[in-house]
Amino acid sequence: MKKRFLLAFFIVFFISVIIYKYMEVSKEVAIENLANKTLETVKVANEAILDTYMVVAQKSFLDIMKNKEAMKILEEFKYASQERKNLLRGRLYRLLYTNYELLQKLSIRQLHFHTYDGKSLLRFDLPYKNGDSLIDFRTSVKMVNTNFKAVAGFEGGRNYFGYRYVFPMINQYDNLGSVEFSINFEGVEKKLQNILPFHTHMIIFEKKVVYKHIFEKKKNLFLDSSFSNKYCVENYEISKITKKVKDNKFVNKLIKLSKDSIDFNKKLCNKKSFTIPIIKDNKGYIVTFLSIKNTDKNEIGYIVSFGEFQDVVELKNRYNNFIFIGFLVAIFVYILMAIVIVQVEKIKTESSKLKKFIDIQNSIVILTDGEDFQFANKKFFDFFGYKDLKEFLKDHHCICEEFINIDGFFSLKDVKANEDNWIESLLNLSGRKRIISMVAENSMTYAFSVSINKYDEKNYVVNFTDISDTLKEKLHLQEQVIRDQLTKAYNRVYFDKNINSLIEFHTNNEQRTGIIFFDIDHFKDVNDTYGHQVGDNVLKTIVNIVKSNIRSGDKLIRWGGEEFIIILSADKIDDIYRRAEHIRVKIEHHKFHKIEQLTCSFGIVLHDSKDDVYESIKNADENLYKAKNSGRNKVIL
């Protein structure tokens, strides 16, 4: 039982561990889903901001395209001399700087005109810096001046990174170049702050992407990010955001906690958006990393947002409660299992006792519905020589197949058409007749008394009690009663008991009954001369000779002393005579011990079934008398 308790404990423990793990995983998934909602919020807010900028950029672009003077300057610029270009550039600046100042108020940092061949025409933030080629490191400029379609996206440059909106300037099928409106992250951050006031935002760039195009001398404008040396941020002395974040204890705390989280570096290097939900001192925080793609569709960094996230604590507590309840349930289940084990053990002990009790029975006991076996005791298996029920059923369908078809014993042939099975058939018999015979493994035939008791709705307990010895004893007694003890021939008791049925049997076989009455001639002299021992031997010998010369259905009866009767079937008196004569000759020619020769005299009759058999016996006796009187050793009819 200890083993079972241990097993139950391990099962409950194992299931509990699986459930615990499942709950833990579910908790992580739920937290991640919740965190992803925050990420989604940042993403949506960011997209909304960028879309807003897009609208502003589009509107500004259209304003420029509608500005005839500006278009005239740009048209002329394309084909002007260098000196003229300088003047035109100045005119363009003078014409549009108010537009630029307005855009600055909308957080657009840069208004930048490019030539048709991808050179800087005029940067409004740094007007004197112009003429440099952008085509090799500004995908957007290249794309716009190649495909003549607007391009929007995050992009690096020779100095800074920012969101760019670049539009082609086509005037009457003439590509005049492109115009770009760009915003730095500070503009986005300001608006993000308005939409998500409880979050702090910063931007980090993949260092190798930043260093790819930026001027060598500008590399020192970037610092390693606190998250990883593979990422960088704008030097905090030149970026208000970096400076703001640098001094923010809350942010620094979350950066440290993020870095301590599992798989942080793996997630960071994966470049896909992700979240780091954090629970510290029962307070929830979240750090979201919104992946930024540049115009080349490559991930180049993240917008990182820091905020409080109390929902995650509630979620965690909820799951912890579930886990605790699960723990209690596990204990409860274990207790239940323990109770079941105890009960099962009790039942098993009881069953075992019962089985043992049944097994030690000398009878064969089975539980069956008449067709299928439910149970069989040890005696059953010992008797038939099978290991178990399964093995027995490989060879048999039913124990009833083993019932031997013998007179006086029940067998399957005794099952009547209106009876369902052998059980029903046996139940319909009186108890005394419920006897069957079966052959044991040792090829011995045994007789059984069958008792049947209802077990449940369907099944019966069938008990086969071995009555072979009892039956033999009975038969022996019966034999003793109907046979002569000296000669073993039937006696008068047998005659009286069976003569009518013998006659009936012959009649049923359309034959008549013949009676041969004979006795030993001068038997008194044998006894007197050689003693009773010899006389007894003579009687035995005579019986043996007769038995050897009559048919199996013929019955030899010692009528008394040296007188015998043979009851036989016959068609006519001649048959009887011939058989009597044959016996007489056999006896006559037999060489008896000591006395050498003996004869018998025979009186025969053919009995009519209508007559009294004793009358016929008397007639036969009279015929014997006649044979005696006419010289003995004769058959008289």
Place this chain on the structure above:
Amino acid sequence: MIKKMVLVVFSLFFTTTLIANGKKNINFAPLPTKSSVQNTKEFLPVNRYLEKKLSLKIHYIHKKDYRDILDGFKNGTIDIAYLGPLPFVSLKKEYKYAQPIVTFKQSNGLAKYRCVIAKFKDDKFDKTKQFKVALTQPLSTCGYLMTNILLKSKFNLELENQKYNYTMSHTNALLSVLKGEYLLAGAKKSIAKKHESLGMEIIAQSELLPGFSLVVNTKTLSKEQIKQIQNSLLSVSSKEYKQWGGITVNGLEKANIDDYNSLHVDFKIPQKGNIR
């Protein structure tokens, strides 16, 4: 006598050690005419170099104008400043502990520069009419001082008779002309030249003037430390300076105090413009 000598030697040794240790936190004031972001960007490589080489920590002190820098020198809150010649001369007049140690070269490889008057090519310069002049800062060499001198010498005009205002930087002065807000701008030639690509033209230029220098506060920094800083800066090759970029991109040379002699003239510079 021997005792006294030992004491003097010991004292000298002790003092030298202390001086050699020097000040670890240096307050540096870059040019007020540029934005703090721009200043930080430009001085970042050279300051990092000094920080690393001399185990210093350089703190940026961004001042709004030259007056604040002069005050900073006086009250000891500024140890080093990046100053043009006029602010230095003004500072020197009021504060004798200011000393230039290195002068920055320009793109032409010279440590001296010129001031110019520039205008947009499209705009007409009618000397008979009053016009508006964009200036940098009161204490900017190319501001009121040289613009006034150039107007007088080249066009026989008095700045005081014109409308003028301070735009706080050379670029702002030039851009304000480009925008059409002013007719003329007084600025450093190198900066004005850059704006020629925007249709600006130089209509008058000065003689060569001493360039921008790093000026140290000899009251807050020890001679030894000043020497270390000067030597450290002069020991860097021009090739290396070029790689660094920023303010030192063209290299630098040892400052000569005599270059400022021509600027030691009596002048009275209005602190505010005359345009309301």
